[in-house]
Amino acid sequence: MEHGLFSFRSYVAENLRKQGYIQGRAQGLRMAIWSDAVIQILEVRGFPLSEDTRHRILTCGDQETLDLWFDRAPTATSLDELFAAPAEG
Known part of the structure; x- marks a missing residue:
């Protein structure tokens, strides 16, 4: 009985690890698409986008920041405006 329980726990743990891996990959893909x-x-x-600007956007690891930049990109009048800190509110 103990062996069966151990096997079941191992199975569940492995599936949870796989699920976390898949979710992480999906999040990474979403961030790559957004950037x-x-x-x-x-x-x-x-x-005009310098290599530094491209690198900043492509390596951003924060989804909220990428969402903000994505929302601002169509209307920003400068890169400073695009990259400005979010308004407190």
Whole structure:
């Protein structure tokens, strides 16, 4: 009986690890898509993007920040405006 319980716990633990891995990969993919979209919007709008700016966007590891940049990219009048800290509120 103990062996069966151990096998079941191992099975559940392995599936939870796999699920976490898949969720992590999905989150990483979403962030990559968002960062690419921010760059594409800025390029279409004619913003000159230095390698440093591209690197900043592509390596951003915070989804909330990428969401903010994505929301601002279509209307920002400067890169300073795009990257400004969120308004307290």
